[in-house]
Amino acid sequence: MEEKVLQIIKETFELATVDKTCSQKTCEAWDSMGQLNLVAELEDAFEISLEPEEIGQMTSYDDVIRILKEKM
Amino acid sequence: MSKFVFRNNTVERFFGKEYSFSGYDDISLIPQDADIYVWWYQVPIKYDQQVLADEIGDYAQKLNFVLSQIEPTKSFIALTMDILYFVPFTDDDSRLQQSVANYNNALYNAEASYNNVKVIDITEFTRNYTAADLFDWKFYFVSQMGMNPKLNKEFKVWWERKLSSIALKRKKCLVLDLDNTLWGGILGEDGIEGIKIGGDYPGKAFLYWQKALLGLSRSGVILTICSKNNEHDVLEAWENNPFMVLRQEHFAAYRINWTDKATNIKALADELNLGLDSFVFVDDNPTERELVKQMLPMVSVPDFPKQPYELPVFFKSLVEQYFKVYSITDEDKKKTEQYKANAARAKAAASFTDFASFLESLHIQIGVEAANEFNIQRIAQMTQKTNQFNLTTHRYTDADVRRFLDERWKIWCISVADKFGDNGITGTIIVKPLDSERCEIDTFLLSCRILGKGIEIAFIKRILSLLESSGFKTITANFIPTAKNTQVRGFWDKVGFKCISETEDGSRNYELSLTDTDLSIENYYHITIK
Numbered sequence: 001m002e003e004k005v006l007q008i009i010k011e012t013f014e015l016a017t018v019d020k021t022c023s024q025k026t027c028e029a030w031d032s033m034g035q036l037n038l039v040a041e042l043e044d045a046f047e048i049s050l051e052p053e054e055i056g057q058m059t060s061y062d063d064v065i066r067i068l069k070e071k072m
Numbered sequence: 073m074s075k076f077v078f079r080n081n082t083v084e085r086f087f088g089k090e091y092s093f094s095g096y097d098d099i100s101l102i103p104q105d106a107d108i109y110v111w112w113y114q115v116p117i118k119y120d121q122q123v124l125a126d127e128i129g130d131y132a133q134k135l136n137f138v139l140s141q142i143e144p145t146k147s148f149i150a151l152t153m154d155i156l157y158f159v160p161f162t163d164d165d166s167r168l169q170q171s172v173a174n175y176n177n178a179l180y181n182a183e184a185s186y187n188n189v190k191v192i193d194i195t196e197f198t199r200n201y202t203a204a205d206l207f208d209w210k211f212y213f214v215s216q217m218g219m220n221p222k223l224n225k226e227f228k229v230w231w232e233r234k235l236s237s238i239a240l241k242r243k244k245c246l247v248l249d250l251d252n253t254l255w256g257g258i259l260g261e262d263g264i265e266g267i268k269i270g271g272d273y274p275g276k277a278f279l280y281w282q283k284a285l286l287g288l289s290r291s292g293v294i295l296t297i298c299s300k301n302n303e304h305d306v307l308e309a310w311e312n313n314p315f316m317v318l319r320q321e322h323f324a325a326y327r328i329n330w331t332d333k334a335t336n337i338k339a340l341a342d343e344l345n346l347g348l349d350s351f352v353f354v355d356d357n358p359t360e361r362e363l364v365k366q367m368l369p370m371v372s373v374p375d376f377p378k379q380p381y382e383l384p385v386f387f388k389s390l391v392e393q394y395f396k397v398y399s400i401t402d403e404d405k406k407k408t409e410q411y412k413a414n415a416a417r418a419k420a421a422a423s424f425t426d427f428a429s430f431l432e433s434l435h436i437q438i439g440v441e442a443a444n445e446f447n448i449q450r451i452a453q454m455t456q457k458t459n460q461f462n463l464t465t466h467r468y469t470d471a472d473v474r475r476f477l478d479e480r481w482k483i484w485c486i487s488v489a490d491k492f493g494d495n496g497i498t499g500t501i502i503v504k505p506l507d508s509e510r511c512e513i514d515t516f517l518l519s520c521r522i523l524g525k526g527i528e529i530a531f532i533k534r535i536l537s538l539l540e541s542s543g544f545k546t547i548t549a550n551f552i553p554t555a556k557n558t559q560v561r562g563f564w565d566k567v568g569f570k571c572i573s574e575t576e577d578g579s580r581n582y583e584l585s586l587t588d589t590d591l592s593i594e595n596y597y598h599i600t601i602k
Contacts, residue, residue: 033084036215040085040222052214 001046001072005064008045012038023060030059038064046072076106078138080113080131081218086227096216099134102141109142111135111150111179112194114218115172121160125171128153132178139186145475148189149238152176154198156207156219188471190238197230233392243372243394244350244457246288247337250299250306250328252356254282254318256380259305270315277380282317284387289322293395294344294411297326298336298353324411333360334367344411345520347459347556352394406496413493414521431525432596434490438527440534441497441602443483448473451485451500454517459556461528462517463549463563466502473502480505481514482539486531488522498522501535506548511539513549530597532567538601540586547586553578 002020010018013029024030030038039055042048046068050058054067075090077083080097091110094101113131118124135150142148153172160168183189198206201223211217219227251258255278256268268275269282289295295318299306306328310319320326325343327336333355341348349370355361356376365373372394377386443451452470459465468476476483486499499518505511518528539547549564561578565571568589569582593599 032215033082036082036211036217036221037085039214040211040224044222049210052210055214 001068002065004045005042005061005068008041009038009061009064012041020061023062025060042068048072073107074105075108075110076103077110077112080116082216083112083218085217085221085224086219086231088228097131097134099138102138104143107146109138109146109148111138111148113153113175115153115155115157115168117157117212119159121165121167125167128168128171128175132175135178135182139182139189142188144186144188145471145478146188147238147469147471148186149235150179150182150189150191151194152179152191154194156198156203187474192234197227200226233396237396242396243293243352245294245296245324245340245344245346245352246285246395247296247298247340247351247353247371248285249355249357249360250297250301253354253376254278254285255316259301259309264305264309264313267309267313269313269317274380275315277383279315279317281380281383281387284384286317286322288391288395291395292406294324294346295322296340296344297323297328298333298340298355299326299328300330300333301328303328321412332363334364337364337368337371345414345460345523352390354390406494410493410495410521413495428594428596431594434492434525434596436525436527436597437489438530438534438597438599439487439489439602440484440531440538440599441487443473443477443485443500447485447497448477450497451483451502454485454497454500454519455502455515458517458519459554460520461499461523461560462515462554462557463513463560464515464552465554465557466515468502468515476502476504482511482542484535484538486518486527488527490525495519495522499528499531501532503535503539505544508543509545511544511547513547516549526594527597528563529567530593530599533591533593534599534601536567536584536586536589537591540591545586547584549582549584551580551582 006018006020009015009022013027013034015027015029022030024035027034035055035058039050039058042064043050048068048071050067050071058064058067073090074092075087076094077087077091078094078099084091084093092103092106097113113135116124116127118127139148153175155168155172158168160166179191183191205223206220208217208220208222211221215221248254251260251267254269256274257266259267268278270276270279285295297306307320310316325340327340329336333353337351337353338348341351347370348368351370352372352374353361353364354374354376355364361373361376364371374386374390374393377383441447449470452468452473455466455468473483482503482505484501485497487497488495488499498521500515501513502515503511504514516532518531536547547569549569551561551564553561564580564582567584569584571580572583574580
């Protein structure tokens with residue numbers, strides 16, 4: 001799952017490289033529109049539906065992993 | 073190419089990186105540097121039907137204000153409004169529908185009053201989905217998405233297709249098989265009476281399919297046949313089967329023989345003087361399709377439906393994928409006739425001993441007309457579609473052409489008729505003045521339909537005389553090579569231009585001094601300046 005999430009982050013934000021420290025603070029493309037794109041891609045890739053509260057908390061790679069683990 | 077979207081909801085996810093966006097329902101800032109503008113307002117969420125209706129009415133006024141602020145030469149594409157979420161409290165409350173209908177009407181009115189406005193009907197996209205697919209409240213609340221962000225990929229594909237239909241990149245020729253493609257059964261085995269066309273199903277399905285194709289050919293798509301059959305049998309079937317809709321006269325050319333289809337399609341392309349990439353091949357036999365795909369990768373080869381009742385859906389996808397254009401001109405409608413007349417001309421050429429007397433016998437009438445409201449669309453269309461006899465292959469929209477006219481460029485088009493028929497407007501020349509004595513030929517192109525008669529030389533010489541009488545003394549011109557225009561590489565040399573430089577990619581710059589150029593034209597070209 002970690003690899004897949006990193007890959008999605010990389011593609012969604014069109015990054016050359018990505019690592020686990022990636023967050024809204026460090027990544028310029030991860031703005032509110034980026035957040036929406038990320039959520040849509042994650043929902044499709046993992047076949048889940050994220051709740052608005054969860055979407056609001058997803059501001060870093062670590063948050064994404066934590067929330068996805070809770071869902072699965 | 074920068075594109076700017078006016079919108080009232082979040083739509084960024086549906087567009088690529090070259091797009092930028094207004095604020096939500098914000099027309100206070102109208103950037104002047106965009107090349108293309110998009111207008112996409114969606115139904116706002118309001119529960120008071122009257123307030124909702126008023127707000128939508130207000131959008132139409134905003135649109136008209138924006139249009140008045142934008143250069144009329146820039147493309148402006150407006151999407152219609154579709155109702156994705158709607159809660160009327162009584163069944164007889166139609167205020168929302170009415171206001172949306174009025175809004176969409178306002179878009180079409182804008183299209184009628186502004187040359188640069190084109191309207192695209194969003195329901196062509198939305199009707200493929202259910203209400204639940206189209207609108208997701210979660211994403212509305214999280215990001216103010218007026219349409220489900222999950223539809224982004226499908227939307228982008230559709231949107232690109234609509235944009236290219238505005239830019240007129242349609243295929244030109246449809247190559248059809250006969251047995252089990254245009255009718256059910258096999259002519260050689262079932263006979264003229266036995267093949268299934270007309271009557272009950274499945275004949276009825278093939279009948280509708282043929283009627284659909286006839287409609288398509290009237291819009292300017294050229295129909296041809298490539299079939300493994302005895303030509304005699306087919307001619308008889310065309311003649312004698314009472315249910316046949318498509319008959320010999322509907323096909324610009326055909327190859328009915330036992331040669332492989334790739335060779336036949338190449339021969340059709342040569343005969344019609346069309347590039348293979350403007351061909352679409354339709355055949356029920358997967359082996360034939362595979363052969364053509366392998367041998368002629370430029371030809372488009374869609375899969376054919378297994379059951380005749382699937383033909384109407386197949387036809388729709390065929391049109392949408394390959395043949396849809398934003399609008400068609402009268403020239404398009406006459407295509408098949410023109411290509412057939414060319415075949416007759418080729419036969420006439422065979423019976424003359426010298427070429428000049430053949431040309432004389434054709435009674436060639438050339439009309440030269442300056443660009444005007446009636447031919448601008450056609451001129452733009454030719455710059456988009458002409459590949460072979462095109463010296464610079466600049467692609468322009470009608471908005472571009474209008475802008476050139478505003479900037480005092482000289483633009484003419486040519487129409488050609490002879491005793492076999494009227495080819496209509498089939499070429500254009502676009503000249504950019506550099507100073508009072510010098511000008512540059514920006515674009516010179518002719519449709520392949522009229523080549524082979526020396527018309528290109530007569531036309532350019534006449535134009536050069538016109539430029540001379542306007543006071544120009546030196547003309548510059550360019551040749552920009554593409555994969556398709558090698559036949560015109562030496563054209564400027566032939567006219568008498570001097571090549572002054574050539575770059576590594578093969579582009580050449582030319583110059584011509586009008587004072588010492590022979591501009592006389594053979595007298596069998598009857599040229600009228602309109």
